[in-house]
Amino acid sequence: MAQKKLVDPKTGESFDLWVDTEDDKQRKSKWKEKMLAKKEHEKLTGSFTFTLLSSIQGLIEDTSFTDDEKTRIMFLGTYVTYGESEYSKLQKGNGTPILKKHLQKLLMITHNKSFYQFYNRLIEKKIIIENGNGKNAELYWTSKYHFKGKASLSHRKEKNLIKLYDRQLRELYTSKDQKGRQKYRPSNLYILFCMLPFVNYETNLLSVNADIPASETRPLLLSELAIQFGLTRSSSLKRKLLNIKLADSPVFSIITEADKEYVRVNPYIVWRNTSEPPEAITQTFKATKEFLISRQEALPGKRLRNYLESNGTQ
Structure with a gap:
């Protein structure tokens, strides 16, 4: 900013006024453009989950999980809620908690044995902890892998973070082919997560x-x-x-x-x-931007249909 001296014509009193220079104006204009662009990107992408790259590297090297299971871990992490503790509740976007009895269907695992072997390893390694008993137990997820909210200064300085855009990753995992089958095996998507540290x-x-x-x-x-x-x-x-x-x-x-x-x-x-x-x-x-825009434009009608259905009017 630049200092400018002004004089009151009635009293003759002088005073200093700080005004923006051309450089200041350009800098503020660029900052405003940057903020507007950031908001546009955030509106299109929707919510995101932070992932720690160091933990992802550790997961990649962990031989106790298969490639399918590692992808399922990355998928489940997109359901964490905001929290400041070591664990955050898993829940859907509408606020419905994900209970133990929901998990197998959400993961699209058809074989009970495969599901329980995977689930028991999640419990054993304390990636998931249960709140409650039996199938109605609420599930909490370790922030070691995924979290929402403000990242610590140390993680920001070390550039140990990457954003995973929740809805897009879920759609990749749950998308189906023309025959109604899961379009991508979890192991097919695993390569995406292997790429994250690079x-x-x-x-x-x-x-x-x-x-x-x-x-x-x-x-x-x-x-x-x-x-x-x-x-x-x-x-x-x-x-x-x-x-x-x-x-x-x-x-x-x-x-x-x-x-x-x-x-x-x-x-x-x-x-x-x-x-x-x-x-x-x-x-x-x-093409992705256009898809996200079209998806956003379709949301109001979809929300109305969901509301009518939930209230028994459709």
Whole structure:
């Protein structure tokens, strides 16, 4: 700001007035644009859950869970509520608690034995704790993996956080094919969660060092990622990534530069930065944005139908 001296013409008294310089005006204008863009992104993406990247890396390395089960852990984490303790209640968006008796159906596990083996490991490792007895027990989820609310300063400084957009991840998990079967096996989606530790916090590109500015590192080649995930051909990984879609829009984008190929993750599904993703990134996923807009436009009618049904008028 700049100081400007003014004189009252009636009294002759002088006083100082602080006014915005052109730089101040430009800075405020950019900040306003940034906030508006951030609000637009938040409106489109909806609620999100924080995930600790260090815990995800530990889960990836944990051999006591299968790939299917690790994906189910990531899916269940999107149902945590806001809380300041070590555990948060699992509940649906309408506030209905997820009870033990609901869990098998929610996870779409058809075999009782598979479900209870998985559930007992969750209890054993204290990822879930029960409040109550029997099938009506309420379930609480450890904040070691997922939480909602304000992140600690240490986690923010260490860039140990990534946002998972709840509804998009749930739709990926629960989407069905034309025959009414689960479209993606949990193990098919597992690769998305394996990618999280590589997501650069500025660009959403899978990078050699995801925690430093993009200008100080480089994106991982598709061929390097293929080796990382035990595949002999990068084309196999490419096909695997491009086959995963949210309502016909890509979850991964393959960026080609000369003879090199890189991978970017959809910022409407996961995003690390506290600022909104720039247009240069979101433009690649325009189909997702259009899908989210159309989904939002359909919400008022859907809410009305749900209200009428719940009140017995339909």
